[in-house]
Amino acid sequence: MTETRETRIKRMKMRSMRRGIKEMDIILQAYAERNLDAMDDAGLDRYDALLHENDQDLYQWVTGQVAPPAPFEDLISDIAQTFQK
Template sequence: MTETREVRIKRMKMRSMRRGIKEMDLILSAYADRNLDAMDTAGLDQFDALLHENDQDLYQWVTGQAQPPEGFVHLVADIAQTFQQ
């Protein structure tokens, strides 16, 4: 059975707030709440892929301590901007 857009967004929002380290819970859940509903399918695909990455790596990427992989550069920059607000 194929996941509907609504169910997919709910799943990703839940996954964003249950990361494993509190910092990423706060950062990703805030970003998800603000942006997922307006994303197109490609954006949702990219965010879904990002959710499979390690929290320690994600935190370093978002805080600028390490460079994210090429495929995530723009998304991580957008998340970092949300985090800094």
């Protein structure tokens, strides 16, 4: 059975706020709440893939300590800007 869009977004919002590292919980929860509902399917696919990445890596990418991999560059930049707002 395929997930509905609504269920998928709810799942990703939950995964965004239950990461393991409190800093990433805060950053990704804020981003998810502000952006997931408006994303197209390709954007949701990219964000879903990002949620499978390691928190330590994500934190370094979002804070600019390490450059993110090419497939995530734009998304990480958007997350970092959302968090700074």
